[in-house]
Every structure is written in C-alpha cells, then in structure tokens.
Amino acid sequence: MSLTLSLDFQYTASIEKLWSAITDSGKLAKWVVDIHNGQPMENDFKPVVGHRFQFRTQPSEWWDGIIDGEVLVVEEPDKLSYTWASGAEKHTVTWTLQDLGDGKVNLHLEQVGFTNAQGLEGAKYGWSKWCGELEKVLAL
C-alpha cells in the first residue's frame, strides 16, 4: 500500500531564496535537523539530476541515522524531487514552490512511500510473512 504525506508551508521570501534554502547543501544543514536530538544533519546534496547524496545524523533508536537519496527532478525554481531511503524503506520526496505574490511563497512537500512492513526486505527478515502478525500485534 502506497502512502503519501503532504504538507504545505508559506514563507515570506523570494522564490529564489526558498529554492536556494532547499537545494544548497550548507543551507540545508541549517534547517534539516534530526528531530530526536536537535542535531544538524550533514549532507552532500547537490541539485543535479542523478546526484546521489546522504543526510547523516547520529544513529538513534529508530534508524541508523543515514538517509540515502538520488536527485530525480530539478526544475529551478519550481520543482525538486529526490528519493529518500532510510533502512530498507525507499520514499520519494517532491518539493513544489509557488510564488503567491506579495513576497510570499508556498512550499508544498509530498513524500510518497510504502508502508513499513512491505517496504522492508521481506526475504531477508521474513517480514512479508510477519506483516500480518505486526498488524495484529499493533491492533491489540
């Protein structure tokens, strides 16, 4: 089952400035932090189609702290899309920027992926069989 997360945020900035904030490695490091420990995530992001990058933080209780991604779409300054893989889950993150006039810009985020149980390496962990079990455990 595919799942989508959709968020919108309005900023008082020029579209170019917002584009730079979501594509410049140094600027990304200033606002993309690990919400569990508040530490900035190191990254080697570049807005170049095909570029493979990582976001890294300290390993935490839920993940090894590494996000692997590959840039899919770069349409400056309107659209940016990349894969976002953590553990065995692979998602697609797409940012859409829209100039609202009056110095305001809307930033739309869409993250599409699969439910954890199906996204995991089924064969390796025997997850696919256990998927139903997990659902039951969580329903209790």
Add this chain to the structure above:
Amino acid sequence: MSENSPLRDVYDAIADPTRRRLIRLLAEADEMPLHELTAQFEMGRTAVSKHLSILKEAGLVRDRKVGRETRFRLHAAPLREIQDWVAFYSKFWSANMSRLSRLLEEEEE
C-alpha cells in the same frame, strides 16, 4: 519515544523468528514469566532469556520481578513508530519547515 534510549535497533530485534514469536506471545498475554514462555519453544530457558534480553534492549519488552520470578510484557510503541512512517515524517518535516521559516527571517535581517 521511550524513556530509555534503546541500545539495540528495533529492526535488529525483530529480524529473528524466535523473537517475533516472543512478541506475538507477549502480545496475547498481559505478562508472562520466563518458564511459561520457555514452554512454547524447543530451546532452553537460557536461550529464550537471551532473546528476551535483546527485545528488552530494543525497548520492545519490559520486565519486573514478582517474588522470585521475572515477568515479561510487551511494549509495542517502537513497532508502531517504525510502522507509521507518515506520522514520523510529518513531525520531522513540520519541525524542520518551521526552522526554515526562522532561517529565512534571519537572513532578511
């Protein structure tokens, strides 16, 4: 979030079929002592105990002493958290997009 930072990755903990079965057994009961859990497996109590320790390290199992026996119970929250990535990333991006707002304001000044 659990109050104790687990020592072990939750994926690690559920990678083993014995441990998944332990989770299932504990999910069906409130609490179970080691000997009752051991009775369900073709392995000794030391082996079962070791698997329970791993689940405990991942924050999936809690235990308490009652007289001379230790009783185990499931703490499913970490499973829920990893299963529900939408909730996780919703928190992640909302918090970070607010930070971005402050960053852009600072740049203006």
